[in-house]
Amino acid sequence: MGDPEARSRRPAGQTRARMLEVAVERVRAEGLQLDYANIELEDLIRAAGVPRSTVFRIWPDRVAFVADLVRALFEADPGFDTGFDDSTRDVLQQAMAREAPATDATPDGPPAALREALRVTVAHNMAAVEHSVAWRTYRTMSAALASGDAVPGGEDIRALLSEIVDRYLGRMAEIYRGLNEAFGLRMREGVDERDLAVAVMAMIDGMGDHRRIQPTLVDGPRAVALGDEGPRDWHLAGIAVYGIYTAFTEPADE
Template sequence: MSESTRKSSLNRRNLRMKAEDVRAQTLQTAQELVLAEGLVVSMDHISLEYIIAQAGVPRSAVHRLWPKKEEFFGELLVLLAKRREASPSVFDPETLIEAVRTLKGHKDQLATAPGRKAALVEVCRRGAMRNFEGVIARDDWKTYLALSATAMSFEDPIRRNLQTAIAESERDYVIVMSHFYEYMARIMGREIRPQFSSESLNRPALAYLAATGAAAMEGMVLRSGAFSADRELLPEISTTTEPVDPFDTGIHAKWNGPSLNFTATLLAMTRPIDDFSYNSEAFDGNIADIERMIAEMQSALQKTGPTDHS
């Protein structure tokens, strides 16, 4: 079969594609292009005609589905906002694994209140450093920044739909992290201060803590990336200090901006449980529960595509 005959055959098949197949194939191709090349705070660098060619779909069918280019890009952005890859708050099992590893290494300190505080501070320090380094090393946080900025440039209903998709993605992260914090608090004899509890809103008690921590980390990730070329003008928040004991635990260690911020936030929003009694058997059971939760997260992350909002 000659090349011209093959192309003609492909074109005839394309013309017979169902509208839902055209929609799915075009949007999937566009998502792959954006995630591979990166999204900026504009859609001008992305050609709809190029997407059509790469997707191998009929041009006329695409324009029937989306009479205006803005309608297509609005739908594309909503799909991108639902993807796990599109947020600095993306689930990071390695951060949780580091936190659990650190806690297990300080098990012998958990029998006393000062020991529990020292262990908690070290868990926060190492976990926050790992989270910041893991996120800043990826390129997809730029997609999140662009999505957030681009949302305001559209008119309703596209803007409203995009903002809702971003919020739903954040909600999923907050719920999972709330449960993780609850397990860790149970082990270390801490509880959320009543003023910061989210139970009255029918949410996990530590949801406000999880949301606050996520927002602070996102801000530091975005700031560090946005001003990475201006280190002579602005201090680099990822730079570690000389060993210091900022929370009076008796342990001197190196800190950076993200670890200081997160640790201070968690200590401020939680408090020790007055009548807490450490139990090594309960510790082992709670650690096993946390490790099962992390394993489930890792399994879910192996699936590509949008987050599951069920």
Template sequence: MAIEQGESLNGTRPTRMTSEQIRRRMLDAALDSIGEGGMSLGFPGLQMDEVIIAAGVSRSSVYRIWNSKDLFLGDVLNEAASRFTDKLSDDRALPTAIDLISSRPDLHSSEEGRRRLIREVIRVVLEQNFYGTIDSGPWQSFLATSAALLADDGNEALRRVGETLRQGSDRFIEAMAAFHEALTSLLGFKLRDEFGGGYTLYAVLGSSMVEGLAVRHLANPAVTDNFYVGPPTLTDKPTEWAPSAIGFLAIFDQFLVSDPNFEPSTIHCRLQELGCTIGHSSTIVDTR
């Protein structure tokens, strides 16, 4: 269905857009506004008339698609749930881990050396991940979208939002599980035999711990932003750890053990393979 827009200021013929084009413009404009304001704006703060102006469409055509703000808000929530859940992963985690492991080939050959490396990776990456999370517009919007489900009164719009969030969460956890499996097996660690949840449970617990601290940071950053003396990593000296890194180290120590069948000579090739999968180059020293 084509909908005619109002005449332009320069007197040219009016443009015509389909309902789907208008819908797309409105949703994009709304999500752009949410992305800029983050949780300080929130979805209830959206003003239909402001979104209409930003989208460059006519008011009458919008209200032929959504005859109330509530219907529009339901579609915005669902679109946000879909879009922001696909932007939750920390794209810096794997390159950072590759660089750290590549920089210390002298630690690859011994179990103690590899344990020191995995601790340093956890210490650095989890601190990076925590602060990346609290500064992330997509995460803030994901949190706001999830919080909207608390008002669930059984309506269809929120049911769709909940399903979209679940699907996005499944994709996120699957990606995190794959990352942690690749990283820990790279350095010769495996899950304890008694744990049946596999890397999926490992990823769920780790990501939930980071996100829980991020939520706590919103109300009381003094609790989450302190650093604490923790176990040594690359040297024998105690090092400073962020709470997120300490929490994840506890999960790692509980879930993983050294693989007695691991061959250290595989680290070099696997580092190269991981780097190639993400288009990341690093100085990888061959110690074979």
């Protein structure tokens, strides 16, 4: 708890930071429950050792606090906001360097090097997102909003998620733009890289939902030949991403 006199002298900025720090750690350990049952201000105040009066000056109620908490959860896990997490970006870069891709796509579409880059990157990313507090929070809150049930602070949460997803889609569009340039592809007429990012994100969302119900149905490797290189072990999501990528792009020199 600490010295009450010292607590009373704690600046509001420190109180705010400490409250959010304690709440973020709780969500990391327990997840964010739909009714925010594990985010009680009085309980967090005790755990954080901060002045109650200062907390309620900053946040008049739990709904206001949760809105700031959700933003803090994403800020604590910047991989979601910037596209791929650091480890997945490393896997993608290593795959591209290892494959030494040609600059031109084949007449039939994306080259083998792109297939390999997508194969290893998507498999790694599907594992990484399960350990991401930001992704778990996003899925929890978006599922609650989609359910039609009343969500405390729902409109504010919807606006915040929309803002965060917009930034995520913009970053993924940049990544796809770079991949297209590296592999001699362009977007088909009528769609752009942001459309591709939306389609892939929607597929990953749905795949993630099914994975929680039947993990082996989604995660079991499939030995599939998608090109001249012959059968390779693919994660189901990787096959789906490759199919989407192929549908949205074409060789740039056509």
